[in-house]
Amino acid sequence: MRVLVTGAGGFLGRGLTARLADTLPQAKRIVLTDRVVEGLCGAGMETMAGDLSDPAFRRALLDPGFDLVFHLASIPGGLAEREQGLGLNVNLLTPIGLAEEVAAQRPGARLVFASSIAVYGDLGQDRVTDATVCQPELTYGAHKRMTEILLSDMTRRGVLSAISLRFPGLVARPATESGHGSAFMSQIFHSIAAGDAYTCPVAAESACWWMSRPAAVNILLHAAGASNAVPTVIQPPVLHESVGNVANAIARVTGQMAKVQFGDDATLQRIFGAMPKLDASTANSFGFQADLDLDALVKAALSGD
Amino acid sequence: MRVLVTGAGGFLGRGLTARLADTLPQAKRIVLTDRVVEGLCGAGMETMAGDLSDPAFRRALLDPGFDLVFHLASIPGGLAEREQGLGLNVNLLTPIGLAEEVAAQRPGARLVFASSIAVYGDLGQDRVTDATVCQPELTYGAHKRMTEILLSDMTRRGVLSAISLRFPGLVARPATESGHGSAFMSQIFHSIAAGDAYTCPVAAESACWWMSRPAAVNILLHAAGASNAVPTVIQPPVLHESVGNVANAIARVTGQMAKVQFGDDATLQRIFGAMPKLDASTANSFGFQADLDLDALVKAALSGD
Known part of the structure; x- marks a missing residue:
């Protein structure tokens, strides 16, 4: 092959x-x-x-x-x-x-x-x-x-x-990568894991994939x-979770404090932070799998793999 | 301009x-x-x-x-x-x-x-x-x-x-044009208008746009x-009618007999002859118009315009 x-x-x-x-x-x-x-x-x-x-x-x-x-x-x-x-x-x-x-x-x-x-x-x-x-x-x-x-x-x-x-x-793309509107979804991982304060552009309740x-x-x-x-x-399965829940999971898994200030960028929130639920039953039935849970997501995202 | x-x-x-x-x-x-x-x-x-x-x-x-x-x-x-x-x-x-x-x-x-x-x-x-x-x-x-x-x-x-x-x-494309699977929808006009017999590949009940x-x-x-x-x-509005109704309208408008034998070509019937109804309200609200009725369709189709 x-x-x-x-x-x-x-x-x-x-x-x-x-x-x-x-x-x-x-x-x-x-x-x-x-x-x-x-x-x-x-x-x-x-x-x-x-x-x-x-x-x-x-x-x-x-x-x-x-x-x-x-x-x-x-x-x-x-x-x-x-x-x-x-x-x-x-x-x-x-x-x-x-x-x-x-x-x-x-x-x-x-x-x-x-x-x-x-x-x-x-x-x-x-x-x-x-x-x-x-x-x-x-x-x-x-x-x-x-x-x-x-x-x-x-x-x-x-x-x-x-x-x-x-x-x-x-997630989690390197902090140096740009051009992606969804960059905040990666930066929040790096910032919390490093113990840094992070200003998240969208609200804690924002639901992302x-x-x-x-x-x-x-x-x-x-x-x-x-x-x-x-x-x-x-459409592969994803984890449907709020940014706030993900921030808490990152802090829990990495043993850090989540020093995050949440914002209200209307454009980013509309595009990335207002995701509805997903019925991925077709993908599931063919064996495609999401990250198992929030802890698994955080570990995988920060693993460097 | x-x-x-x-x-x-x-x-x-x-x-x-x-x-x-x-x-x-x-x-x-x-x-x-x-x-x-x-x-x-x-x-x-x-x-x-x-x-x-x-x-x-x-x-x-x-x-x-x-x-x-x-x-x-x-x-x-x-x-x-x-x-x-x-x-x-x-x-x-x-x-x-x-x-x-x-x-x-x-x-x-x-x-x-x-x-x-x-x-x-x-x-x-x-x-x-x-x-x-x-x-x-x-x-x-x-x-x-x-x-x-x-x-x-x-x-x-x-x-x-x-x-x-x-x-x-x-409709009605010239009888000489080919390459269109929907050619039968035009040929039926020419044949009936000319007083010729026509073997239609789909059933009379086939609903077309x-x-x-x-x-x-x-x-x-x-x-x-x-x-x-x-x-x-x-999606412009269309007339949603059976092939049989259209054949009868052609005969009525042209004063001919509809000498049509209907067939059962499964492929053509599936693609062109099983059309559901159309809600063209968006197009209608912006002033797009279909042929007024079956008689208007037949006259326009055979007008050469």
């Missing part, structure tokens, strides 16, 4: 590649790609640095084909909103080109796509189900939704076997090995 | 261009484009023949910009299903490129996009509303839905002012002049 990981240098990509060699010992070839690949290479893996939106680079990269592709490369929502041309190239035209070329080289290849809950747009208060209508409110979410539709259609035709996974903001990077990596790997009976778009 | 019509040589395009000069007398420039433009030119209009999927042609065509673009060019569903590369180029990559370039030349330009009810996929029996989930079952519908999402997002950003119109199969070309042209022109308060995706 030949395996490709795009965006291998990103937060999710680094978590995935750290697990790949152990999880796929039968892989004949594992290729990691990103614009910068220094420090990425794991045992027995190859790296290839380049711009995935360049068709010539993609041709070189994809020769002679892969059986399994994790397409994680994208630019985050805030950046895509500011840099529209970049967003179009990286978040829409690149996945379209990549999917066509992966399918041309290896018809029926499994493509695991890191989609986003940004596809939903304003969710209102009703429980999210398989019947929830997608009305993306950011260009990032619009491009993710368009890519999901493309991949589902290519899977229907049998040229690919794609699974799109709608990830929430993952939480997922640690290790949980997200498990979900990617589960999708990689899933049968073709799995739907082409999966 | 500068006006561009793509796909001007198609069935809908020809109906639209026949009405444009009268409807938009204030237009400074009207440009019609298609791969072949012979015989298309109306009074005071220009034509430009070329391949819209060629970026160099689009650059020449779009210079120095248009205030109003009717993007009608596409290849039909059956052909797109057989010729995947062509479908991708014409029905997805071309609209993406065109929309970006129209917006770059003339920010906020009105773009009227001929989408399709193929975006819905299998509708089941529930009344279609604004909350109906799109699950396209053909590549044609997937690409149309992707384009709708792109255009809605560009309109949200203010770079375009787009309206996507979900048209059903229009009907719209004449003149009604579709009215809808295009209404969208062209609509305020920015109109939603970016509009």
Whole structure:
């Protein structure tokens, strides 16, 4: 089996590649790609640095084909909103080109796509189900939704076997990473764990969807090995918890005081802090799993894995 | 005002261009484009023949910009299903490129996009509303839905002012046109009007969504002049009638006998002949109108307009 990981240098990509060699010992070839690949290479893996939106680079990269592709490369929502041309190239035209070329080289290849809950747009208060209508409110979410539709259609035709996974903001991203509107969801982990005071931009009651990077990596790997009976778009299960409850759990697990001042940023609260409950029974029935509970979330989020 | 019509040589395009000069007398420039433009030119209009999927042609065509673009060019569903590369180029990559370039030349330009009810996929029996989930079952519908999402997002950003119109199969297409799965919906008009026997592939009870070309042209022109308060995706009203009722109306209006043998093609029946009712109240509230009744549908469909 030949395996490709795009965006291998990103937060999710680094978590995935750290697990790949152990999880796929039968892989004949594992290729990691990103614009910068220094420090990425794991045992027995190859790296290839380049711009995935360049068709010539993609041709070189994809020769002679892969059986399994994790397409994680994208630019985050805030950046895509500011840099529209970049967003179009990286978040829409690149996945379209990549999917066509992966399918041309290896018809029926499994493509695991890191989609986003940004596809939903304003969710209102009703429980999210398989019947929830997608009305993306950011260009990032619009491009993710368009890519999901493309991949589902290519899977229907049998040229690919794609699974799109709608990830929430993952925790805990390094404090240095920016461009994500959901950055506060990670910063609160680092601040409390370090014993620092933290000014959280949203209210303690804000209800968010939480997922640690290790949980997200498990979900990617589960999708990689899933049968073709799995739907082409999966909303993985998440923890639905208030920011205040998560802050208390971080303090409890790390033995620190939660020195958090809560704010009322209306925009962030609307986008990330007013999440309704989620009915993830479809994903559950196919074996996808969330972090077990709040304590498990905190430990996984701060583990560095 | 500068006006561009793509796909001007198609069935809908020809109906639209026949009405444009009268409807938009204030237009400074009207440009019609298609791969072949012979015989298309109306009074005071220009034509430009070329391949819209060629970026160099689009650059020449779009210079120095248009205030109003009717993007009608596409290849039909059956052909797109057989010729995947062509479908991708014409029905997805071309609209993406065109929309970006129209917006770059003339920010906020009105773009009227001929989408399709193929975006819905299998509708089941529930009344279609604004909350109906799109699950396209053909590549044609997937690409149309992707384009709708792109255009809605560009309109949200203010770079375009787009309206996507979900048209059903229009009647009565010339008997010579092929590639449309819904061809039977047109052929039944021509056959009965000519006094010929016709073998209809679906049952008389099959419920279809009907719209004449003149009604579709009215809808295009209404969208062209609509305020920015109109939603970016509009399901226009249609006539919801059985094939048998339509056959009887054609016979009545044309004074012919309906010599029709009905069949039971399961695929066509599922896609075109099992349409649920439609709640078009949103479109109605913004002034979009269906054919008035069955007699009006038949007269308009056979008028040649």
